[in-house]
Amino acid sequence: MENNKKIYKYFCDTFLYDAQKNHESAINKFFKKDAIINIVEPINEIKGSEELIKKFFLPMLYAFPDFYRRTDILFGGIINEEEWVTGSGHYVGTFAKDWMGIPANNKLTYLRYGEFHRMQNGQAVETYLFFDLIDLLRQIGKWPLLTKSLGDENFIPGPITSDGIILEAQNSEETKTSLVMVEEMLRNLHTKEQYWRKYWHPNMMWYGPSGYGSYIGVDGFARFQLPYESVFDPYRKSSTTMTCEKGSKLDLAVKGHFARFAEGNFVASGGWPSHGGHLCKEWLGIEAKGQQFTCRISDWWRRERNKLVENWVFVDLVDMLKQLDYDVFKAVDIEILFEDN
Amino acid sequence: MILENKQLYKSYLREFSYPNETNYKNAVRNFFSEEASINVVHPINKIQGSQGYIDKVLKPMMKAFEGLYRSDYIVIGGNYEGNDWITSTGYFAGKMINDWLGMRANNRLVYIRFGEFHRMQNNKCVESYIFYDLPELMMELGIWPLSPSPGYSGHIPGPATHDGLVYGESDPIESSKTLTIVEKMLSKLNTPNKEWYSYWHENMLWYGPAGFGSYIGIKNFENFQVPFESCFQGWTVELSDNNTIIKDFIRVADGNYATNGGWLSVNGKHVKRFLDQEPTNKDVSMRVCDWWRREGNLLVENWVFVDVPDLLLQIDYDLFAKLK
Numbered sequence: 001m002e003n004n005k006k007i008y009k010y011f012c013d014t015f016l017y018d019a020q021k022n023h024e025s026a027i028n029k030f031f032k033k034d035a036i037i038n039i040v041e042p043i044n045e046i047k048g049s050e051e052l053i054k055k056f057f058l059p060m061l062y063a064f065p066d067f068y069r070r071t072d073i074l075f076g077g078i079i080n081e082e083e084w085v086t087g088s089g090h091y092v093g094t095f096a097k098d099w100m101g102i103p104a105n106n107k108l109t110y111l112r113y114g115e116f117h118r119m120q121n122g123q124a125v126e127t128y129l130f131f132d133l134i135d136l137l138r139q140i141g142k143w144p145l146l147t148k149s150l151g152d153e154n155f156i157p158g159p160i161t162s163d164g165i166i167l168e169a170q171n172s173e174e175t176k177t178s179l180v181m182v183e184e185m186l187r188n189l190h191t192k193e194q195y196w197r198k199y200w201h202p203n204m205m206w207y208g209p210s211g212y213g214s215y216i217g218v219d220g221f222a223r224f225q226l227p228y229e230s231v232f233d234p235y236r237k238s239s240t241t242m243t244c245e246k247g248s249k250l251d252l253a254v255k256g257h258f259a260r261f262a263e264g265n266f267v268a269s270g271g272w273p274s275h276g277g278h279l280c281k282e283w284l285g286i287e288a289k290g291q292q293f294t295c296r297i298s299d300w301w302r303r304e305r306n307k308l309v310e311n312w313v314f315v316d317l318v319d320m321l322k323q324l325d326y327d328v329f330k331a332v333d334i335e336i337l338f339e340d341n
Numbered sequence: 342m343i344l345e346n347k348q349l350y351k352s353y354l355r356e357f358s359y360p361n362e363t364n365y366k367n368a369v370r371n372f373f374s375e376e377a378s379i380n381v382v383h384p385i386n387k388i389q390g391s392q393g394y395i396d397k398v399l400k401p402m403m404k405a406f407e408g409l410y411r412s413d414y415i416v417i418g419g420n421y422e423g424n425d426w427i428t429s430t431g432y433f434a435g436k437m438i439n440d441w442l443g444m445r446a447n448n449r450l451v452y453i454r455f456g457e458f459h460r461m462q463n464n465k466c467v468e469s470y471i472f473y474d475l476p477e478l479m480m481e482l483g484i485w486p487l488s489p490s491p492g493y494s495g496h497i498p499g500p501a502t503h504d505g506l507v508y509g510e511s512d513p514i515e516s517s518k519t520l521t522i523v524e525k526m527l528s529k530l531n532t533p534n535k536e537w538y539s540y541w542h543e544n545m546l547w548y549g550p551a552g553f554g555s556y557i558g559i560k561n562f563e564n565f566q567v568p569f570e571s572c573f574q575g576w577t578v579e580l581s582d583n584n585t586i587i588k589d590f591i592r593v594a595d596g597n598y599a600t601n602g603g604w605l606s607v608n609g610k611h612v613k614r615f616l617d618q619e620p621t622n623k624d625v626s627m628r629v630c631d632w633w634r635r636e637g638n639l640l641v642e643n644w645v646f647v648d649v650p651d652l653l654l655q656i657d658y659d660l661f662a663k664l665k
């Protein structure tokens with residue numbers, strides 16, 4: 001495990017300043033030749049390191065020539081005998097040229113990322129890459145949603161404690177406490193009595209994807225979470241609860257989480273997609289007509305003693321809205337283009 | 342002494358992680374002397390003593406921002422000309438539920454960027470300089486009355502390496518290396534051959550105050566900095582022997598980090614349009630401060646504050662009056 005983290009940290013750090021020079025060899029080294037790489041909409045699936053370079057990194061590095069990678073969270077864990085590493089932070093660079101048809105603003109721009117890599121023999125074989133493209137559109141002055149954000153829209157900072165990069169082995173009791181706390185909290189979401197509240201520090205921070213926004217305080221979070229919980233009927237939520245029929249289209253579409261693990265005070269979880277339902281109430285300005293949709297999602301939590309205090313969240317809202325017949329890019333007159341650069 | 346001061350500061354900061362009435366007030370009384378001279382950016386300006394700081398700064402903040410806490414991402418200390426200093430920078434966060442300094446509450450999570458310098462004597466802080474980036478908050482609230490900044494203006498992250506909390510003792514050789522590079526770089530600003538270039542990583546990050554913006558890469562930084570400097574004729578940073586220049590109050594390094602602060606340390610005559618203001622030909626002095634991070638032989642990150650509202654006031658633009 002410590003070795004995987006070292007390999008991953010090394011990969012991250014080659015992008016620290018000199019991404020142009022080093023990215024190719026770093027990617028070829030880190031990803032297995034035939035790794036399955038899942039990336040948020042509109043990219044979706046990429047096969048292997050070579051395609052990742054050609055289809056993803058080269059166009060990105062062309063658009064952001066001075067790319068600089070900042071890691072805020074990095075740790076690893078084992079679930080079902082699978083070894084995983086995860087990371088979150090931002091790419092920062094001058095958005096100098098259009099990227100996938102998204103128009104450049106020629107200013108310093110932050111692109112928030114979250115990643116999960118399943119490791120085998122020191123290489124990534126299965127990967128999930130989250131980018132907050134709505135946050136990018138926000139920064140270039142093209143808000144693409146029908147509604148204003150429900151929370152604060154801003155750069156999302158790393159852990160308050162600056163201790164999210166975990167390279168040393170952690171106390172296994174602490175790790176277990178963190179994981180159990182998150183799993184119990186998750187089980188108590190969507191309960192009438194809101195039992196999930198007691199797992200959170202009253203002054204917790206919830207850093208949501210652009211569109212949902214960020215909140216301070218458990219009441220602030222509840223103002224997002226409670227309406228959100230009420231838009232699905234029938235639903236299937238991760239591996240815990242469902243009101244849809246077993247074996248139904250929705251049940252089969254939702255896969256629950258691909259990984260969930262803790263290390264020290266931190267916990268990570270991701271699902272591709274993790275939950276879904278039929279839209280039964282207006283959400284993000286979309287009229288409810290019982291449309292089926294699923295959500296690709298990832299989370300990182302930080303625990304302090306007996307409470308969860310910070311939670312970083314990605315939801316692939318572009319993918320979710322596409323299923324609800326709303327094209328985020330078209331809404332701001334962007335036609336997505338994939339060009340070889 | 343420096344280590345002891347760092348520990349005092351650490352316990353002080355701990356009380357602001359989730360502050361409540363009792364603990365933050367006690368922490369302030371323990372940390373600041375009753376007579377401390379506390380200087381805060383415009384429109385707060387001068388405050389006397391720990392009680393003044395509680396009454397005039399923190400109480401109104403606690404009232405305006407529900408759940409207010411602070412997160413420091415750089416903490417360093419050092420001795421400058423015989424004085425012990427401790428300094429930090431980071432963000433306050435809270436839900437803005439009441440107006441503050443004339444800024445209307447938006448009932449949402451907001452962030453307030455801060456930078457602080459404290460001179461320590463006999464385990465107490467006796468002199469402070471406190472910067473808040475109030476224009477950044479105005480932009481976040483959507484009430485910034487001037488043109489948008491030419492660069493990125495928004496939340497500014499901490500060190501890419503997350504090692505800015507230097508509570509331990511640094512290798513004096515590393516510290517001295519950092520200080521030398523910073524001083525050399527400063528002395529080469531404004532030189533015809535851009536000699537300051539050689540002290541920076543080509544892909545450096547410059548985190549400027551809101552209104553100026555953030556830039557990545559030395560060329561982009563230069564494209565901002567050179568026109569900015571040209572707005573103020575005779576631009577001088579304290580360093581020369583010229584007696585008219587008011588000295589910095591601090592310049593120290595601690596490991597890979599260095600800092601510099603002047604409460605009126607950059608001077609010039611306002612001769613070109615600056616932040617929408619036509620030239621006034623007035624002589625201005627700026628309240629400024631910096632933190633730098635060095636890697637190897639190069640500076641890679643630079644966090645900067647300028648008291649922009651105070652500077653604007655000197656050229657006859659009262660930012661806070663425009664909010665009414």
